[in-house]
Amino acid sequence: xxxxxxxxxxxxxxxxxxxxxxxxxxxxxxxxxxxxxxxxxxxxxxxxxxxxxxxxxxxxxxxxxxxxxxxxxxxxxxxxxxxxxxxxxxxxxxxxxxxxxxxxxxxxxxxxxxx
Amino acid sequence: xxxxxxxxxxxxxxxxxxxxxxxxxxxxxxxxxxxxxxxxxxxxxxxxxxxxxxxxxxxxxxxxxxxxxxxxxxxxxxxxxxxxxxxxxxxxxxxxxxxxxxxxxxxxxxx
Numbered sequence: 001x002x003x004x005x006x007x008x009x010x011x012x013x014x015x016x017x018x019x020x021x022x023x024x025x026x027x028x029x030x031x032x033x034x035x036x037x038x039x040x041x042x043x044x045x046x047x048x049x050x051x052x053x054x055x056x057x058x059x060x061x062x063x064x065x066x067x068x069x070x071x072x073x074x075x076x077x078x079x080x081x082x083x084x085x086x087x088x089x090x091x092x093x094x095x096x097x098x099x100x101x102x103x104x105x106x107x108x109x110x111x112x113x114x115x
Numbered sequence: 116x117x118x119x120x121x122x123x124x125x126x127x128x129x130x131x132x133x134x135x136x137x138x139x140x141x142x143x144x145x146x147x148x149x150x151x152x153x154x155x156x157x158x159x160x161x162x163x164x165x166x167x168x169x170x171x172x173x174x175x176x177x178x179x180x181x182x183x184x185x186x187x188x189x190x191x192x193x194x195x196x197x198x199x200x201x202x203x204x205x206x207x208x209x210x211x212x213x214x215x216x217x218x219x220x221x222x223x224x225x226x
Contacts, residue, residue, distance in 0.1 A: 004157075035216075042119070042203060042216035043158075058213070090157050102146060102207065104214065106157030 002027045006091050006107035013078065013085060014115050021076045021110045023091035030095060032074035033104065036060060037088040046089075049074055078112060086114050121204055121217030129225050134191040136220040138204030146207040147187040148214065149178050153200045161202075162189070196224050 004025045013019045025032065031050050035043040045058030049068040063082025068074055074093075078085045088111050092104040121138045128134060138147070146165055150158035162173050164180035164187060171178055175192045187204055204217040 006157075040124075040218070042121075042218045044216075045213055048213065092157070102148070102214075103160055103163060104158075106159070108156050111155075 004091060004093055004105055004107035006089075006110050008110060009108070011110055011112045012115050013112060016080045018077055018079050019112065021078070021089055021091075021112070023074045023076065023107060024072055025074075025091075025093045025105075025107075026072060027093055027095075027105065028071070029093035029105070030071070031093060032068070033092040033094075034058075034064070034066065034074070034076045035090045035092065037090060037109075043090065046076065085112055087112060119204060119206055119215050119217035121220055123220060124218065125221040125223070127223045127225065128194055130194060130196060132194055134194055134198070134222060135188065136190075136202060136222075137186060137188045138206070138217045139186040140206055140215075141185070142208060143184040144187075144206035144208050145184070147178070147180050148205040148207075149176075149187070149189050150203040150205065151200045152203065152219070158203055191222075194222075194224050196226050198222060199224050 007022045033048040034046040037043050044060050046064050047066040049055035052071050055066050055068050065077045088109050090109050091107040094104050119140050148163050149161045152158040162171050162178040167184050169180040177190045179188045201219040201221050203219045205214040207214050
């Protein structure tokens with residue numbers, strides 16, 4: 001079945017450590033996104049990529065980095081510069097529709113916690 | 116960034132009751148989407164709205180695109196325990212591709 005796979009489900013980060021969250025999709029979608037969710041809050045956009053080898057900062061990109069070397073993959077690295085990384089991270093993808101992207105399909109998320 | 120105000124923040128209702136929640140914005144949107152998120156999972160799209168005044172149903176769920184284009188409403192009729200979750204609205208204006216999400220309405224249903 002087609003879908004978006006995020007791994008791992010749970011991740012722990014030590015102080016000063018970089019960690020990478022994986023996101024893979026087999027939906028043949030062009031665009032991919034990373035969102036951060038904090039308890040009781042809405043989703044905030046970290047980075048997005050409309051095509052391979054191109055990505056743009058979202059509203060809260062500081063302390064994060066991404067790459068888009070393949071259409072299917074959009075890994076997110078949480079760097080040591082992100083001082084408050086504990087959150088639920090959601091990856092999503094979408095296809096262009098009537099000239100703009102919409103109808104995001106989400107993965108199951110990765111819960112990142114700081115040790 | 117833009118803000119979407121979603122209310123209520125949480126609801127605790129009895130099974131069988133109807134539910135209403137809404138989302139308001141200070142700016143005009145061209146698209147409204149409603150998502151449901153269950154614990155530990157990603158949001159799933161429920162309903163998409165594209166025209167002011169549009170009323171769309173998905174089973175027991177009905178959503179409306181407000182006439183002013185600054186709000187949207189979601190109703191759930193005859194709630195059941197599996198309706199439990201967080202319901203998010205999301206809107207898009209014509210200034211860019213990205214969605215703005217509301218803070219969510221947490222729904223709890225008592226059997």
